[in-house]
Amino acid sequence: MTTVLLLLITGVGLGALYFLVASGLSLIYGLMGVLNFAHGSFLTLAGFLGWEVGRRVGDGSWAGLLTGMLVGLVVGALVAAITELVFIRPLYNRHIEQVLVTVGLGLASVALFEGIWGTDPIQIRLPEWLGQTTDVLGANIPNDRWLLIGSAALVLVGIVLFLQKTSYGLVIRAGVENRTMVTALGIDVRRAFTIVFAIGGAAAGLGGVLASVYYGQVGAHQGTSLLIYAFIVTVIGGLGSLSGAAIASVLVAVIQQFANFYLGGTGDLAVVLALAAVLLVRPTGLMGKVKH
């Protein structure tokens, strides 16, 4: 029972990380039809810069970590917005070229990070509390999971509030439903593109700093490896659906944890099988709508 509880909560913690990456991917795809292969690079860059700034403020202290998280948010949003303006916008409505450009950016940026920070991951220092565990009904849960779950929940609430309560959120929601109609009503939907990229980038940037907390290190390939899981989560949840991404993140991570523990480290395979099963039964994903 305690094992199941442990696996469940650590699974939700990992799912929180997946959600931070997948939420942006899903929103961007839903609005613009672009599968962003450079998303992992937003995450990696934010992770590195967050760590660089954080350790100067206070290595291994809460102030350093919180500053790092803030830097990650800002860096992710800025880099994503610049990417949209410089690389995505000129290729407006040419989806395949947009995907190819993000593929190129992803490959090139990882190489650049390797050049700057080296190929090997760098171990980082964290506040002591994060290295300890909390007893929940007999299960010793690592404390960093609480940070992950809390941050992801805040991001989820923040994005939902933004989408529901602001006028830009309204434009974005309408754009996901029917972009042509929004344009026909005289609204410049392109500004919404930049905003969605910035939001997705900010979530990924925060995810980058939290990924370094989760793994205890920052590395040039951290974003790329998380990106593959985020893709799987996005497809399972239904491309363009935020709630789908949230549910699928937790589902995928929990399946992965349980398969890793009970089926001899086959977590990766279990996730892929889950993807195949979902696609065969329901090609649009769990919460995906059929697009017209």
Added chain:
Amino acid sequence: MRTFLTSRRGILTGRLLVGTAVIVAAAILPLLAIDIPGVLPGPTYTPGTLTVLAYAMLIAALALSYHLIFGVAGMLSFGHAMFFAAGAYGLGIILRLLAPTGMPSEVVFLLSIGITLVVALVLGNLVGALALRVSGISFAMVTLAIAQAMNVMIRRNVGGLTGGEEGITLTVSVVPDWLVGVVNTRNLYWMALAVLVLVYLACVWVERSRLGHVVAAARENELRVTVLGLRPYLVRLFLFGTAAVLAAVAGMGFMLLQSSATPRISTSDFTLTLLVIVVLGGVGYRWGAIVGGIVYTLLDQRLAALASSDVIAGLPDVLRIPLSEPLFILGMLFVLVVMFAPGGIVGIAHRATGWRGSKKDVEEPAVLQDMEA
């Protein structure tokens, strides 16, 4: 007035002549001592240069097989590397398993090639049958996921066959002597050339066949093809299977050339490299895949050599770091090509010479218009 050279038969004969000339020129390269400083590592008869060229041709052959899926059928697959890996690993594993059986080495060698081809055919059709049930981005994701699973299995050394991270080496005792060792690099070079020509001819045959036309038509307008009473699923599956087998052929050539294989050739990054090659050369052009494959490989090799040169080491960090990462330069080059030269290298060449052939309408390929669907 139609002269011989502008008539259809004239163009065909002309192309045949150019093609033969290129093959002959490539074939006698090991007998010559051409030295192009900065492009090749040394004179063309040296084993080092021949290995690089042979590797480039095998990558070109692999890119050609990817061109069938991406350029002709318009399907964005992120799992093509797994068939290349299936060819390389398949040959290596089966050779090692059959080596102790005591059969004559020639029989073992040919039998292994045959079995590997069958494995690739079965794998290609299984993966294709599953992935082709969905289209567009979902297709890309399914192929990515399956390839990822294969990569994980290869790295985990499932069944003790794949050698984990270390990879596997070629069992040279059952490989014909003329294909083993640095002394025979020339033969390996010719083997790679033969693989490239074989894959090229297979691509021409598939593209010119009625099936190839149906696949291309389904790329442009799937609904119309379906209404005409044809089934895009089956022809796409055949094309996917063919591309898988051709990729495995290139993979077997790779195994013989390198005498070893590592999990690197099954990663999704390797498939992304193929995508870069095909787009760099020009989507929709057979020659684009070949030119892209050779240019990319040579650039990759030369940029790596440049990175460790003194010129670069003396530069300030801002310039030194980006210039010493070949993949950074290639990635940015790729981005520029996508943004400003959608026809790739072959497209630029065509525009520069004012050539307007039958493929004019492929210049800005309408590949994957159904991505949104």
